[in-house]
Amino acid sequence: MLDKTSLTHLHISRFATILSRLATILIIVGITLVAIPIFQGLLIAVLLILDLTALVFYGIITFFSVFTLLASPTWQEIGGYLLGFLGNFSSADFNIDAFVQYVPHFLITGYVAMVVSLILFIISNKVKRSKAGITYCSVFIGVSLAIVLIVVGGIALLALKGGI
Amino acid sequence: MKKLTLTFINSVATETAVVIDNKLLSGKIKKGKTYYEYETEKDEVTLNIFSVHEFTGKFWWLFAFIYYVISVFGLFNPKYETKGKVFNYKANVTLTENTEIILAYPISKVGQKALVFKNAEYLDNESNVYYVDEKIKKRIKGFIPVKIITFILAVVGVLLIILL
Numbered sequence: 001m002l003d004k005t006s007l008t009h010l011h012i013s014r015f016a017t018i019l020s021r022l023a024t025i026l027i028i029v030g031i032t033l034v035a036i037p038i039f040q041g042l043l044i045a046v047l048l049i050l051d052l053t054a055l056v057f058y059g060i061i062t063f064f065s066v067f068t069l070l071a072s073p074t075w076q077e078i079g080g081y082l083l084g085f086l087g088n089f090s091s092a093d094f095n096i097d098a099f100v101q102y103v104p105h106f107l108i109t110g111y112v113a114m115v116v117s118l119i120l121f122i123i124s125n126k127v128k129r130s131k132a133g134i135t136y137c138s139v140f141i142g143v144s145l146a147i148v149l150i151v152v153g154g155i156a157l158l159a160l161k162g163g164i
Numbered sequence: 165m166k167k168l169t170l171t172f173i174n175s176v177a178t179e180t181a182v183v184i185d186n187k188l189l190s191g192k193i194k195k196g197k198t199y200y201e202y203e204t205e206k207d208e209v210t211l212n213i214f215s216v217h218e219f220t221g222k223f224w225w226l227f228a229f230i231y232y233v234i235s236v237f238g239l240f241n242p243k244y245e246t247k248g249k250v251f252n253y254k255a256n257v258t259l260t261e262n263t264e265i266i267l268a269y270p271i272s273k274v275g276q277k278a279l280v281f282k283n284a285e286y287l288d289n290e291s292n293v294y295y296v297d298e299k300i301k302k303r304i305k306g307f308i309p310v311k312i313i314t315f316i317l318a319v320v321g322v323l324l325i326i327l328l
Contacts, residue, residue: 006181006216014218014231014242021240 166259168209170200173282176215176269178245183212207259211287213279214252218244219303228307229314237315248301251278253292 170182172191175198182189184202191198202209218224235241257263266282274294281287 006179007218007221010179010216010218011227017242018231018235018240021235025240 165203165205166207167262168202168204168257168259169262169264170202170211171264171266172198172200173266173268178249179216180269181214181216183214185209204259209257209259210254211257212252212254215250215278217248217250217297217300219248219300219307224303225307225310229310232311232314237318238311244304246304247274248297248299248304249274249294250297250300251292251294253279253289255287255289255291257287 168184170189174196182191182200184200185204185206187202189200189202191200193199219228221227231241232238257265265284265287268280268282270277270280272278272294274296276294277288277292278294279288279292
C-alpha cells in the first residue's frame with residue numbers, strides 16, 4: 001500500500017501528541033503540587049485529572065513492558081509508584097505529606113514521556129528536520145530538564161531538612 | 165537523466181502522499197518548504213498527490229479505539245478530520261531536463277481546490293478537488309456509538325470500584 005508510510009506517520013504523530021499532552025499535565029500538576037498550601041482549594045479537581053492520567057500512564061508503561069519484553073525493574077517501579085499514588089488517593093485517611101513524596105516521580109515520568117514524545121514527533125516529521133527544529137528541541141529538552149531538576153532538587157532538600 | 169522537483173511552499177493539516185509512477189516519494193524539509201525529487205529517463209511521468217485519512221487502513225478501528233482510551237476518553241486526543249474530506253490529484257507531467265513545480269496547499273472546503281500551482285497552472289485539472297469519501301464518513305459516524313458505550317462502561321466500572 002502506497003499510503004501505508006503516511007498512515008504510520010499519522011499514527012506516530014497522534015500517539016506522540018497524546019503522550020506529550022499527558023506528560024504536560026503530569027509536569028504541570030507536579031509543579032503545582034509543590035505549592036500545595038497555596039493551591040489547596042484546587043487540589044481535588046487536579047487530583048481527579050491526575051488520577052485518570054496516572055491510570056493511563058500505568059497502562060501505557062505496562063503495555064510497553066509486556067509487548068516489547070522490556071519489563072525492567074525501573075519501569076515496574078514507576079508503575080508501582082503510580083499505583084501507590086492511586087491507592088493513597090483512594091484511601092480514607094488521605095495524607096498530604098505522603099502524597100507530596102510522589103511529586104518527583106510524576107515529574108520524572110512526565111519528563112521521560114515528554115522526551116519520548118518529542119523523538120516520536122521527529123520520527124513522524126511533525127517537528128521539522130532542520131537546524132532550527134533541532135535547536136528548538138535541544139532548548140526545550142534542556143529547559144524542561146532544568147525545571148524538573150530544580151523542583152525535584154528543591155523537594156529533596158526540603159526532605160533532607162525535615163520539611164516534608 | 166531528467167529531474168522533476170516538486171516544491172510545497174507550505175504545509176497542510178492532513179497528511180499527504182506524493183507518488184510518481186507508482187513510487188512513493190519522501191520529502192525533504194528545508195526552511196518550511198518541502199521538496200520532492202524524482203529522476204527518470206522517461207519523457208512523461210504520472211504524478212499522484214493524495215491525502216491520507218486516519219480512518220483508512222486495515223486496523224483503523226483498533227487505532228481509533230486505543231487512542232480514544234489512552235487519551236482519557238478523547239480528552240487529550242487531537243481533533244480528527246470528521247467530514248471525511250480527502251483529495252486524489254492525478255496528472256501526466258511532461259518532463260524537460262530540469263522540471264520544477266511549485267505548489268501550495270490552500271485552506272479549502274469540500275468542492276474547492278486541494279492544490280494551487282504557482283508556476284504550472286496547466287497541470288490543474290478536475291481531480292484537483294476535495295471531496296467527501298463516503299466510506300470514511302460512515303466509519304467516523306459508526307465510531308461515535310463505540311465512544312459513548314466505552315465511556316459509559318468506564319464510568320460504571322469506576323462507580324462499581326468505589327461502591328464495592
